[in-house]
Amino acid sequence: MGKRVALSWSGGKDSCMAFDLLVKQGYEVACLLTTVPKEIGRTFGHDEKTELIELQSEALSLPLHFVRCSLDRYTETFIEDLAQLKEQFQLEGIAFGDIYLDGHREWGENVADAVGLPALYPLWSKEEDSLQLLQNFIESGYKAVVIRIRLDVLDDTWLGRQLNEDFYVDIQSQTLCPMGEHGEFHTFVYDGPLFTHPIPLTHGEIITSERSKRLDIQPLIN
Structure with a gap:
């Protein structure tokens, strides 16, 4: 298995945990990849501003x-760019932050295979x-903050919450995946x-759409 990898990056806790584990396992993360559909103009995964993802890459010192x-x-575009x-x-590989959804893993393995790379799921x-x-x-x-919730599982009091011990306790009272793997919340x-x-x-x-609510976070400029 190669050591120099790209990382599919949403800006949230899962991709960050994947990054941390990759580094601890001796991989060199060469670059971050974030999908931005032209029709939306924001990140595909979390509907976030691209400049916030750019600030993360700068803070992590990664392309x-x-x-x-x-x-x-x-x-098709993902494969072409990869x-x-x-x-x-x-x-020598591409890593993803997915946890247990087989369909997501199958997609990642297929796009990686299309360009002759192994797919990693740390x-x-x-x-x-x-x-x-x-x-x-x-x-x-x-440190992470909740920026988006699915309307059918959480109310907007969860928006802006920090992922801390209080969150850990409270999320267990909800009927959902504690990691939000089905899109129940994003960070x-x-x-x-x-x-x-x-x-x-x-x-x-707070911006409401058909299925979700999103907290419009902004970088604080001094």
């Missing part, structure tokens, strides 16, 4: 590549291990052991 795709050519990055960074676990993974994140020293990581500096944030308005 960042936006896969700018249309929704109807999402996979092939170019393979040559540019001499990649967080891969059983569904019943999700609560322990949440605890691992909280104890890791990384933004703004500080931690591999960050060269924290990303100061301010909370803006």
